[in-house]
Amino acid sequence: MTDSVPEGRVTEAQEAAAVEPEYDPAAPAPLNVPRTPTGDAGIDAQLDRLADADHLATDGHLEVYEDVHRGLRDALTALDARPGPPGPPAPAPSYHQSRS
Secondary structure, three states, X not given: OOOOOOOOOOOHHHHHHHHOOOOOOOOOOOOOOOOOOOOOHHHHHHHXXXXXXXXXXXXXXXXXXXXXXXXXXXXXXXXXXOOOOOOOOOXXXXXXXXXX
């Protein structure tokens, strides 16, 4: 008996290969790192942006990380901005205590 397959007929191995893609360890894959919402919509949007790196090759991660870092840095910088019109700086508190 021969193992030849009539022309045009698909073998079980070919059928299985068509259903299951070949595993490629270098292919992009999600890290499945849980991201807990912070309650701040801007921060949460930046953290959600990290998921974009899951579908990119490693050389594409840097752009996503830099974008997220820039967004988080801008959010922190905005916290330092004083609301209202700019004015003179507030006087420094005096810690000098007089001795009686």
